[in-house]
Amino acid sequence: MAPAQLARKGKEKSPRALGLLELAPDGKARLIPITIMVDGKFYDASAYKASPVPLALWSGTVYEADSNGVSQGLFTVGGAVRAGTSWFGDGKWQPAGSAPAKRRDTDTKPVLDQDEGPPKLRRPDAAKSEPPGATPQATAHPSPPPAPPPETKAPAPSDSSSAPPAPSAKADAPEDAPTASSPTANDTDPNRPVLHRGKTETLGSTPAAKAASKGAATTPVAKADRKASDDKAPDKKATQLIPAISDAGGPDPRPYAYDIKPDEDQKFRKKMLALAAEAVQARAKQFVPEPIPPRSAVHTSTSTRKAPKGPEPKFDDIQFRAFDLWNTNEPVFVLGAKAQMPKGVTKTTEADSDLTYFVTLVAKADIYGDLRKLKTNVTDDHHLDETPRLELIDAVDADGDGRGEFLFREVSNTGSVWAVYRAGADQLIPLFQGTPSGQ
DSSP states (O other): OOOOEEOOOOSOOSOEEEEEEEEOTTSOEEEEEEEEEETTEEEETTTTTOSSSOGGGOTTOEEEEEETTEEEEEEEEEEEEEETTEEEEEEEEEEGGGHHHHHHHHHHHHHHHHHHHHHHHHHHHHHHHHHHHOHHHHHHTTSTTTSHHHHHTTTGGGGOTTTTHHHHHHHHHHHHHHHHSOHHHHHHTTHHHHTTOHHHHHHHHIIIIIHHHIIIIIHHHHHHHHHHHHHHGGGGSSOEEEEEEEOSSOOOOOOOBOOOOHHHHHHHHHHHHHHHHHHHHHHHHTTSOOOOOOGGGTSSOOSSSOOOOOOOOEEEEEEEEEEOSSSSSOOEEEEEEEEEOOTTSSOSSSTTSSOOEEEEEEEEEOTTSOEEEEEEEEEETTOTTTSOEEEEEEEEOSSSSSSOEEEEEEEETTEEEEEEEEEOSSSEEEEEEOOOOOO
């Protein structure tokens, strides 16, 4: 069992487990146990009470995945799986947006009634309501729509003045009869009144009007949706790593993102890159032998000469994030990047000719906009055994005090471990550091 590590004082007595949810593009998820806090002390969650299964992976344990303090869903552990010396939790993943899916099921129930019930129930109801009020008025209301056509045709039968009274009576009789009995009238007459009924519009207008509208209007929308989905698809190809918390009595999560303006983002990004460049240059000087000055230049005064500025590194894969860990509007910036120095600068041996540097810089801004470095981690791909590199996962409330801590992954030649740091006034304070799994 790993030794306990102290956490900030907390009022809660229930265990608080911290894990990392691995969410694959196909929707499958598994949980990596990281640490569990009991009575204010941190323990390795993969080893704490692992008899035979760690406490953090008991069946039925529910974890809430929080990305930057915002809930993304719930993961319920179904069982524990051991791979070598590592433990993983399999279970059911329920995204935060899955709740509306149940509402859709309830919304689909009336659709079954629309196919048979509503169209047939409404027409008889209208017919039943008409007789008690006044049957002639009901027939008079549907008659106005067909009335205009006969008015235009009125001049033709005007030659026989005796004819008009007869057809008017005949028109009243057939209109009342076919609407209730003959199906042929329902196929033609409902075309006009059906337009006023939302549910029957689709049945009456699909063959002619909507066929053209679907072919002209809906197809470009579908193409636009496909393009939008294609643009978002590449973002979901990689496996997502989301911190997850399991605590029955802990505080509710809150967002840790700092609301930074675009101009401030560019200003602090440049300052962080300048500090990162100095750190990489200092690291590169460790592999460059100091030149021996010639004898003639020994007695020359160097006080008036300025030290030449070293070559600037080229950064790649820059990740810059701003956090408000204490909810006090005091930003803490984290910069992670890869860097390479110009060729020939670090060429001491053939092995060190082309080094890729990894830099992780954490700094805090004061009220004047100046940066105070809390932690600087610089290493290269040839010396990971001496200095592991830090990869920021996210900010998470590991100890349940309502304030955020940083979850890092430390990568070395032998593998990777998880580490939790608290941001202090002048430095990052380590709260927990896992042991290598031996993978």
